[in-house]
Amino acid sequence: MLNILFLCSFRLCSTNREKSFKGFSLFYFLSMHKLLILWLVLLLLGACQNTEQKNKNVQTPRLNAPEFPKEIQWLNTPKSYQLQDFRGKIVLLDFWTYGCVNCYHILPYLKKLEKEFANELIVIGVHSAKFDTEKATAQIQKAIKKYAITHPIVNDFDSKIWDSYAVKAWPTLVLIDTKGKIVLQKSGENFYETFRNKILELKKTETISTKKFDFSQKTIPEKSVLNFPTKIITDAEGNLWIADTGNHRVVQISPEGKILQTIGSGKQGFKDGTFAEAMLDEPQGLALKNNNLYIADTRNNRIRKADLKEKTLTSIAGNGTRSLIKNFTEPVQSLNSPWDLCVQENTLWIANAGSHQILYYDFLTNKTFWKAGSGAEALYDSNNPQQSAFAQPSGLFAQKNLLYIADPEASAIRVFDTKNNSLKTLIGKGLFYFGDADGSPETARLQHPMAVCKSENLLYIADTYNGKVKTFDLNTNLVKTLISNLDEPNGLCIFKNFLYISNTNQHQILRYHIQTQELKNILIH
Numbered sequence: 001m002l003n004i005l006f007l008c009s010f011r012l013c014s015t016n017r018e019k020s021f022k023g024f025s026l027f028y029f030l031s032m033h034k035l036l037i038l039w040l041v042l043l044l045l046g047a048c049q050n051t052e053q054k055n056k057n058v059q060t061p062r063l064n065a066p067e068f069p070k071e072i073q074w075l076n077t078p079k080s081y082q083l084q085d086f087r088g089k090i091v092l093l094d095f096w097t098y099g100c101v102n103c104y105h106i107l108p109y110l111k112k113l114e115k116e117f118a119n120e121l122i123v124i125g126v127h128s129a130k131f132d133t134e135k136a137t138a139q140i141q142k143a144i145k146k147y148a149i150t151h152p153i154v155n156d157f158d159s160k161i162w163d164s165y166a167v168k169a170w171p172t173l174v175l176i177d178t179k180g181k182i183v184l185q186k187s188g189e190n191f192y193e194t195f196r197n198k199i200l201e202l203k204k205t206e207t208i209s210t211k212k213f214d215f216s217q218k219t220i221p222e223k224s225v226l227n228f229p230t231k232i233i234t235d236a237e238g239n240l241w242i243a244d245t246g247n248h249r250v251v252q253i254s255p256e257g258k259i260l261q262t263i264g265s266g267k268q269g270f271k272d273g274t275f276a277e278a279m280l281d282e283p284q285g286l287a288l289k290n291n292n293l294y295i296a297d298t299r300n301n302r303i304r305k306a307d308l309k310e311k312t313l314t315s316i317a318g319n320g321t322r323s324l325i326k327n328f329t330e331p332v333q334s335l336n337s338p339w340d341l342c343v344q345e346n347t348l349w350i351a352n353a354g355s356h357q358i359l360y361y362d363f364l365t366n367k368t369f370w371k372a373g374s375g376a377e378a379l380y381d382s383n384n385p386q387q388s389a390f391a392q393p394s395g396l397f398a399q400k401n402l403l404y405i406a407d408p409e410a411s412a413i414r415v416f417d418t419k420n421n422s423l424k425t426l427i428g429k430g431l432f433y434f435g436d437a438d439g440s441p442e443t444a445r446l447q448h449p450m451a452v453c454k455s456e457n458l459l460y461i462a463d464t465y466n467g468k469v470k471t472f473d474l475n476t477n478l479v480k481t482l483i484s485n486l487d488e489p490n491g492l493c494i495f496k497n498f499l500y501i502s503n504t505n506q507h508q509i510l511r512y513h514i515q516t517q518e519l520k521n522i523l524i525h
Helices: 002-012 015-025 032-044 050-056 103-115 139-144 162-163 192-205
Strands: 073-075 088-096 121-127 154-155 172-177 183-185 230-236 238-246 249-253 259-263 284-291 292-297 304-307 312-317 336-343 347-352 357-360 367-372 395-399 402-407 412-417 422-427 451-455 459-465 468-473 476-485 491-495 497-504 508-513 519-521
Touching: 015 032, 073 139, 073 172, 088 192, 103 121, 103 192, 121 357, 139 154, 172 192, 183 192, 230 284, 230 497, 238 284, 249 284, 284 347, 292 312, 292 347, 304 336, 336 395, 336 402, 347 395, 402 451, 402 459, 451 491, 459 491
Parallel strands: 088 121, 121 154, 230 491, 284 336, 395 451
Antiparallel strands: 073 154, 088 172, 172 183, 230 238, 238 249, 249 259, 284 292, 292 304, 304 312, 336 347, 347 357, 357 367, 395 402, 402 412, 412 422, 451 459, 459 468, 468 476, 491 497, 497 508, 508 519
């Protein structure tokens, strides 16, 4: 019995071997009745041995997937459903919000799964907003069109579904089996292989329903030359270059709105070649240097160079994959959703929104390097570029040695001194501090600003989710609303007395006369 008691006590104290030897010495001083009591206690504790191994072999029972509230609003489908309507199908829930770059990244992988498992899988987007504007059904519907989403979406505006699934981050994916049980839940972009393998496993072990669901929402195409235009710049003659993002091309127009030339066939994809045959995928940022137009080919994770003399498009940076940049000295091979560009002497600055970093392309060496941003998504200023942090930088404007940055997920405007390597926040307090307020930098609030430009002492800010253009006077240190009633403006530029605005969700380019305050739509023709 002493040996048995010793072995049991040894396993009981196995977290600290020193305690086990102390336990061994005590056995020889215990009386027999005390040993009997100890033996009974050990029996009540389950005899201790092999506990860890037994736990490994016990499978956690699958939890029932919480049902959606009956009053929830369904989008991108002509009718409403309950999860129980999909019994017999495998269901994948995508918790997302449309301003989140990580959610943007996973959309192609969701489409791959929908295509491969068209008869077995139903994908449902659960839109759980971060920003107030993202809660509006009308804005979600526009985002669905912008990203060409075909699966149904529910507007979880009050985060009830989010809470019922204990979701903590965007994006989060939840896989539900044919009986309505949760079989997998994972946050982050790296989900595809894990979920695909689980779906293949479920196909082998479960009976899949053959019932068809027609989610296609019949919509009348909007008549507009541009389709969700984003970034805009002007050339020396006052002509505008526009990232016609939804049409996967770049267009040049005259100040009166006449199309002068087009870069890209309009087909979504990746292909170098002549302007007519080349392919882009949701281009955004633009920058001019000499006779070349540089394009942030966002979905392709590349920088493209359009030779305006030869009329050809080539790739100069990025290999099509995404990654976090970790080495200051080695040339960067992989970009991560480059969102905006600007030129400063021999440097092409790149807002690498997907990794929350600032990069630059050196025209002298034709190589790309990391400049600032640790890769953490945060609002953190530092004199050490490696330690600073951004929150999805998406708008750039350079003047002399200063680089102004629109940092939307922190609702902030930052300024980076490229010579002193110091970063300073001009407006903004953090990832969850946003609103719509003018005033001093301490009290002013923005909501997901996507662009910034400068003229004299004024910064012009596309306060995107507030549907406004605001100014920040660098002399008086005051933020003021300049233009209201816009629909998620994403681009700004100035030429002489005019401020040009891409009114993205209305597919418009607006021209504002800074002196007379006249605002008009440039008709593209």
